[in-house]
Amino acid sequence: MRKYSIFAIAREAMRGHKGWDKQWSSPEPRSSYDIVIVGAGGHGLGTAYYLAKEHGFKNIAVIEKGWLGGGNTGRNTTIIRSNYLYDESAGLYNHALNLWENLSQELNYNVMYSARGVMMLQHNVHDVQSAKRHIHANRLNGIDNEWLEPDAAKAFCPPLNISSNARYPVMGAALQRRGGVARHDAVAWGYARAAADMGVHIIQNCEVTGIRRGANGDVTGVDTARGFIGAKKIGVVAAGHTSVLMDMAGIRMPLESFPLQALVSEPVKPIFPCVVMSNTVHAYISQSDKGELVIGAGTDQYTSYSQTGGLHIIQHTLDAICEMFPIFSRMKMLRSWGGIVDVTPDRSPILAKTPVKGLYVNCGWGTGGFKATPGSAHVFAHTIANDAPHKINEGFTLERFRTGRLIDEAAAAAVAH
Numbered sequence: 001m002r003k004y005s006i007f008a009i010a011r012e013a014m015r016g017h018k019g020w021d022k023q024w025s026s027p028e029p030r031s032s033y034d035i036v037i038v039g040a041g042g043h044g045l046g047t048a049y050y051l052a053k054e055h056g057f058k059n060i061a062v063i064e065k066g067w068l069g070g071g072n073t074g075r076n077t078t079i080i081r082s083n084y085l086y087d088e089s090a091g092l093y094n095h096a097l098n099l100w101e102n103l104s105q106e107l108n109y110n111v112m113y114s115a116r117g118v119m120m121l122q123h124n125v126h127d128v129q130s131a132k133r134h135i136h137a138n139r140l141n142g143i144d145n146e147w148l149e150p151d152a153a154k155a156f157c158p159p160l161n162i163s164s165n166a167r168y169p170v171m172g173a174a175l176q177r178r179g180g181v182a183r184h185d186a187v188a189w190g191y192a193r194a195a196a197d198m199g200v201h202i203i204q205n206c207e208v209t210g211i212r213r214g215a216n217g218d219v220t221g222v223d224t225a226r227g228f229i230g231a232k233k234i235g236v237v238a239a240g241h242t243s244v245l246m247d248m249a250g251i252r253m254p255l256e257s258f259p260l261q262a263l264v265s266e267p268v269k270p271i272f273p274c275v276v277m278s279n280t281v282h283a284y285i286s287q288s289d290k291g292e293l294v295i296g297a298g299t300d301q302y303t304s305y306s307q308t309g310g311l312h313i314i315q316h317t318l319d320a321i322c323e324m325f326p327i328f329s330r331m332k333m334l335r336s337w338g339g340i341v342d343v344t345p346d347r348s349p350i351l352a353k354t355p356v357k358g359l360y361v362n363c364g365w366g367t368g369g370f371k372a373t374p375g376s377a378h379v380f381a382h383t384i385a386n387d388a389p390h391k392i393n394e395g396f397t398l399e400r401f402r403t404g405r406l407i408d409e410a411a412a413a414a415v416a417h
């Protein structure tokens, strides 16, 4: 495939952009593959990419029921950070952050990673104590995170209201400067293009309807809308639909699926220089390169597979945004949408082998898996290739919900973005 470069752009500009290749092909499925990945989100496509690139597999398919990147990958608010509390999480998310920094070069595709800083506001004494504990724990793990007093928080993000009369006054903030955002579609497209270039088959509009197991219990392949496709190994990377798919193989997952919403405003000139999150009032905000404010809400309180969500949830979020940033109170919202997130009891992912031989699962990212995309895909590919976890994902097992060895980011963060 042709390399994207400034020279390629100049050449194409001279001839009306008629010479660009298709970014990936749409092949007919083979009767069988060495590895089938179910789900063409960032994590699934990335897994296929690293399996081909780092582990030398040549016969891989990624099977997607809709269009690639059309799940949570293309619906999220793209916040990237690695300042999680527990050692296991810090290791996993920081592995991802290290990969984000060179991902555009690695994929020869501009994923628009922008380390503009993620600032997490703290509104009461408990928040402040908990944030400072996070900062100390992060530093012990070699992860940047620093405490800002209210004046410093406002200097970092000028539209922020730090008046002490606010209902939720800003008592300070934790800032991870290496955190930021990336362009979500570009992540899916970049991995898809690079994986397809190494021979990975990306098969869209092909729902997986069954996972077949042989007489000895091992996986043998998947039933799909386009017939049976054999597979020696299967990786399920289906986000909010993971429990449905794993049920096809007879495995009950410790997951609940909730709608999670986001919305964007009309575009305005650059005003918002960073990402701001407030777990207490439950809102987070950044500004896209197009100028829209990108705003995220909390999950609905009930489980559902509808890709919408309750209106009162986004109303509550906008109330919070207007209190923290009164300057935005007259802006109009353009669009809102939802995705389905899969939530584990401890709010940490599962990246592991399963009790069924040949079946692997990558799920449970809940409201915060976009940031992990390259790291998750990288260690999941290792797990599938070697039938054993990478050191980084050793703790993210299914068994932890039986043994009680949890990675309890739920208690640590309240929300997980």
Ligand SMILES: Cc1cc2nc3c(=O)[nH]c(=O)nc-3n(C[C@H](O)[C@H](O)[C@H](O)COP(=O)(O)OP(=O)(O)OC[C@H]3O[C@@H](n4cnc5c(N)ncnc54)[C@H](O)[C@@H]3O)c2cc1C
Pocket: 038, 039, 040, 041, 042, 043, 044, 063, 064, 065, 066, 067, 068, 069, 070, 071, 072, 073, 074, 075, 076, 077, 078, 079, 080, 206, 207, 208, 209, 237, 238, 239, 240, 241, 245, 260, 261, 262, 296, 337, 338, 339, 340, 341, 365, 366, 367, 368, 369, 370, 371, 372, 417
């Ligand atoms: C509104 C919203 C905001 C978010 N904000 C952030 C954020 O700011 N930062 C952050 O880090 N994370 C965020 N997240 C979470 C993040 O989007 C996800 O954790 C991450 O994108 C999951 O990626 P994935 O590749 O595992 O899943 P997906 O991109 O959802 O891919 C799974 C794919 O599996 C496919 N599939 C499902 N069932 C089948 C089947 N039977 N057969 C074939 N294919 C199937 C789906 O169609 C889908 O394309 C947010 C999520 C939402 C919804």
